[in-house]
Amino acid sequence: MNLHDPETGRFAIAIDGPAASGKSTLARELAKRLGLVMVNSGAMYRAVTWKTLQENLQPEDSPKVVTLLRKMNITCGSDGIESTIAIDGQLLNEELRSEKVNANVSTIAAIPEVREKLVGLQRDYLQHSSLIMEGRDIGSVVFPDTPFKIYVTAAENIRAARRVKIGEIDAIAKRDAADSARATAPLIVPEGAVILDTSDHTIESGLSAALDILKQQGLAL
Numbered sequence: 001m002n003l004h005d006p007e008t009g010r011f012a013i014a015i016d017g018p019a020a021s022g023k024s025t026l027a028r029e030l031a032k033r034l035g036l037v038m039v040n041s042g043a044m045y046r047a048v049t050w051k052t053l054q055e056n057l058q059p060e061d062s063p064k065v066v067t068l069l070r071k072m073n074i075t076c077g078s079d080g081i082e083s084t085i086a087i088d089g090q091l092l093n094e095e096l097r098s099e100k101v102n103a104n105v106s107t108i109a110a111i112p113e114v115r116e117k118l119v120g121l122q123r124d125y126l127q128h129s130s131l132i133m134e135g136r137d138i139g140s141v142v143f144p145d146t147p148f149k150i151y152v153t154a155a156e157n158i159r160a161a162r163r164v165k166i167g168e169i170d171a172i173a174k175r176d177a178a179d180s181a182r183a184t185a186p187l188i189v190p191e192g193a194v195i196l197d198t199s200d201h202t203i204e205s206g207l208s209a210a211l212d213i214l215k216q217q218g219l220a221l
């Protein structure tokens with residue numbers, strides 16, 4: 001049985017890892033294969049960053065960011081396949097991948113009040129269905145009790161090349177250093193997670209390796 005929540009029988013698969021490690025691609029492929037919703041938790045931190053920049057606030061000015069956070073209306077949903085996010089009624093997509101958001105999201109993600117609010121919204125997803133969630137602290141903080149945890153990584157030069165390939169400007173080494181060094185919920189290999197290095201994997205072979213890991217962890221496939 002895939003029990004995570006004993007009351008509902010729902011479960012969460014936690015996919016963590018650094019930037020451009022291939023975790024979103026893997027989570028998306030797994031979700032398709034397993035018929036689960038894929039929740040992109042990074043998009044939530046990006047959305048708060050986008051709003052902060054829209055309001056011309058300095059991301060380092062955490063008291064002002066927290067005041068804004070308390071006022072904003074964050075709506076997390078799903079299109080049946082992937083999570084969606086809207087702030088104050090505006091559905092956000094492409095704007096979340098801008099260079100400015102990339103450059104400031106780690107500062108916003110280090111604010112404890114931001115994390116507390118978004119972790120609550122992330123856990124709420126489990127009220128609706130089983131899911132796959134990808135991020136930095138899913139197996140360590142959001143769903144620490146799930147038995148299904150994969151930590152996805154890849155060599156830094158390969159990760160940087162992946163960003164260049166999609167035409168995105170993103171200082172991933174700087175972002176990873178900030179995400180790993182922050183005091184609250186830093187990027188770590190969660191207890192019980194199996195590490196999957198995607199450096200030499202194709203999408204298909206990475207998916208197959210991930211399915212093997214989940215089977216070992218007890219997922220009934």
Ligand code: DC
Nearest residue numbers: 041042045105109135136137175179
């Ligand atoms: O997965 P991503 O690159 O879109 O995430 C953007 C940033 O959000 C990442 O640099 C750190 C932060 N983040 C986080 O702190 N915790 C998560 N669970 C997901 C993302």
